[in-house]
Amino acid sequence: MATEILMPALSPTMEEGTLAKWLVKEGDTVSSGDLLAEIETDKATMEFEAVDEGIVGKILIAEGTEGVKVNSPIAVLLEEGEDASAAEVATSGGGTSVPVADAPADTAPAKAEGPDDSATPAPAAKGDRVFATPVARRIAKDKGLDLSQIKGSGPRGRIVKADVEGAQVSAAPAPAAATDAPKPASTDGQKPAMPAGMAADTILKMYEDREFEEVKLDGMRKTIAARLTEAKQTIPHFYLRRDIHLDALLKFRSQLNKQLEGRGVKLSVNDFIIKAGALALQAVPDANAVWAGDRVLKLTPSDVAVAVAIEGGLFTPVLKDAHLKSLSALSAEMKDLAARARDRKLAPHEYQGGSFAISNLGMFGIDNFDAVINPPHGSILAVGAGVKKPVIGSDGEITAATVMSVTLSVDHRVIDGALGADFLKALAENLENPMVMLA
Numbered sequence: 001m002a003t004e005i006l007m008p009a010l011s012p013t014m015e016e017g018t019l020a021k022w023l024v025k026e027g028d029t030v031s032s033g034d035l036l037a038e039i040e041t042d043k044a045t046m047e048f049e050a051v052d053e054g055i056v057g058k059i060l061i062a063e064g065t066e067g068v069k070v071n072s073p074i075a076v077l078l079e080e081g082e083d084a085s086a087a088e089v090a091t092s093g094g095g096t097s098v099p100v101a102d103a104p105a106d107t108a109p110a111k112a113e114g115p116d117d118s119a120t121p122a123p124a125a126k127g128d129r130v131f132a133t134p135v136a137r138r139i140a141k142d143k144g145l146d147l148s149q150i151k152g153s154g155p156r157g158r159i160v161k162a163d164v165e166g167a168q169v170s171a172a173p174a175p176a177a178a179t180d181a182p183k184p185a186s187t188d189g190q191k192p193a194m195p196a197g198m199a200a201d202t203i204l205k206m207y208e209d210r211e212f213e214e215v216k217l218d219g220m221r222k223t224i225a226a227r228l229t230e231a232k233q234t235i236p237h238f239y240l241r242r243d244i245h246l247d248a249l250l251k252f253r254s255q256l257n258k259q260l261e262g263r264g265v266k267l268s269v270n271d272f273i274i275k276a277g278a279l280a281l282q283a284v285p286d287a288n289a290v291w292a293g294d295r296v297l298k299l300t301p302s303d304v305a306v307a308v309a310i311e312g313g314l315f316t317p318v319l320k321d322a323h324l325k326s327l328s329a330l331s332a333e334m335k336d337l338a339a340r341a342r343d344r345k346l347a348p349h350e351y352q353g354g355s356f357a358i359s360n361l362g363m364f365g366i367d368n369f370d371a372v373i374n375p376p377h378g379s380i381l382a383v384g385a386g387v388k389k390p391v392i393g394s395d396g397e398i399t400a401a402t403v404m405s406v407t408l409s410v411d412h413r414v415i416d417g418a419l420g421a422d423f424l425k426a427l428a429e430n431l432e433n434p435m436v437m438l439a
Contacts (some may be wrong), residue, residue, distance in 0.1 A: 002057060002082060003075040003133060011041045011348045017219065018066045019074060020045055028056045030077070032161075033134075037063070041219065044344045046216060051160060052133050054078055099315035106211055139164045146359035149185045172295075199311045220313040231372050235291075236412040239370055240420050244428045246402040262330065270306070270360050271331040274382060275437050278302035278322035278354060280423055287423040289414050290355050290376040296414055305357035305374065306334060308341045315341035316374055317353040327437070368405040378414035381427070382407040404431075 007017065024030060032054045038047055056080035061068055130147045132140070136159045142146050143164065150167050152159035204353035217225070247273055248292035257266055281288040281302040288296045298398050302323040305316040317337035320328060333408065355378050357369040362385035384405040392400040406427075408421040430437055 002079070003052070003054070003077045004060075005036070005050075005075040005077055005225075006071050006206070007061075007068050007074050008039070010039060010046050010048065011044075014041045014070060016067050016069045017041050019063055019068050021059050022059060022063045023047070024056050025055050026059055029054060030054065037180050041348075044346055044348075050077075052077060052135050055080065055082075058229055064283065082276050094434065095266050101305075130159070131157065132164075135161045137162045140167075143167070146196060189358040224313050227375065228372050231375050235373050235375060236410050237370075237373060238412050238417065238420075240408040240410065240417070240424050241368070242408075242428055244404045244405055244406060244422050245391070246404050246429050246431070249431055250386075250402060251435045256327070261287040263328070265328045265331060267327055267331050269362075269386070270358070270383075271334065272359055272434060272437070273326055273360065273381075274304050274306060274319060274330055275327055275428050277358060277381060278304050279425035279430055279437060281356060284419065284423040287378065287415055288417055289378045291378065291411055292376060302356075303354040305351075305377065306337075307339045307357060307359040307371075309338050310342045310344070313344060315351050316354075316357055317341055317346060318349050320353070326381045328379060356380070361385065362404065363366070367409055370407050371409050373409050373411055377411070379408055379410045379423070381418065382409065 007019075009015075010017070019037060020040045021038040023037055024033045028038065030050045032051055033317075034047075034050045035047050036050050038045055054077040055099065056075060058076040059074075060076065062071075064400040093259065107123070131152065132147050135284065139145075139160075140150070144169055144332045145164055147159060147164075148161055150163055154164055171426055238323040246269070249269070253267055253269065260267070271438065279302070281299075281304075285298065288300075288302065289296050301321045303318050304319045304322045305318045308315045318321060319325070319330060325333070337346065337350065341351075349394055357371075357374055357377055357380040359380060360383040361369060362383050366384055367387065369382050371380045373380050384407075385405040387403045390398050391403065393399045406424070407423050408420055410417075415423070
């Protein structure tokens with residue numbers, strides 16, 4: 001039976017994408033694992049694979065098409081012996097649907113409303129009709145399984161190969177589908193919609209007598225706009241500011257870089273800030289936390305995200321287990337992640353996660369600023385430039401020192417003021433006494 005290949009969700013925020021390039025053409029035979037196309041998500045261009053075998057009967061979405069919704073049909077796969085007419089039947093609603101490369105469970109786009117059905121896959125049957133891939137049907141037939149008794153894990157509850165491979169023949173009839181269906185969520189106490197701001201038409205009318213260029217939003221810019229609007233509207237930010245003296249760190253860094261020169265390693269101030277933040281999360285473990293809707297998750301490892309500016313937006317790649325890595329290892333990993341971020345070659349798992357982020361604009365001459373928390377993180381550190389300033393020394397004399405201003409933006413649902421202050425103090429102590437980071 002002809003099956004539809006559906007647009008996959010390749011990142012947590014992906015609701016639509018651009019079908020950048022087809023790697024197959026109509027009439028090609030494909031097997032499970034073969035590359036089918038390149039998809040541009042909101043963050044990167046990614047290849048995706050077939051999960052079934054067959055012949056590409058019809059390509060429904062031309063390459064270069066933007067705004068293709070997740071789970072919408074993009075091509076039709078035929079079984080051996082089927083002709084092109086079967087593809088027409090499938091596109092008119094007479095076929096089944098099969099996903100391409102199954103995405104991890106946490107990469108499905110969040111639903112705006114409705115019951116939470118994440119714990120129970122949607123039933124594969126609708127009335128007397130069972131939705132399953134051809135491979136799943138063949139395996140079920142060989143094992144003597146009743147497909148109507150199996151819940152599918154594919155898009156829209158389709159039964160895929162993995163569902164039937166792990167299934168066992170059961171003599172007992174399955175409960176009626178109606179008893180398995182989740183109850184509709186109550187609309188009582190439903191949160192009002194967030195204000196959307198002025199409509200585009202209203203703004204266009206305001207400037208209709210002025211010359212302007214209309215800039216089209218790409219997927220990344222749309223995602224940044226949506227997530228940061230959500231962050232400022234839903235996260236109760238507060239801010240902690242502190243000056244950090246850098247002279248000891250700059251001297252120590254210079255000495256280390258001379259010793260590491262033969263290995264081709266050159267440590268940046270940002271490398272020390274990453275390490276200092278990772279160790280501070282270990283020293284103040286209650287600050288190593290994220291907001292999870294109705295609870296707080298306290299992380300054990302220090303996974304530190306670092307903002308990287310790219311053309312048209314930014315990435316926040318995550319250095320996992322940063323507290324366990326040497327400064328030179330963190331430096332090399334950060335350089336690699338930043339380079340691939342600028343080429344938009346990062347995989348979703350490389351920019352997801354973490355509890356704490358660093359945004360450093362000091363290299364651009366910014367003295368201080370307030371950063372917006374990237375949900376679900378509990379905090380983000382805004383780093384300004386190191387500037388020579390007059391300071392009063394411990395002996396009461398006025399001397400010159402290199403001072404860096406930092407601001408910690410904190411989610412008050414996760415971290416209270418005193419806890420945030422403890423974390424910022426631990427971070428500052430690491431930077432002002434850099435040798436302790438090697439202990």
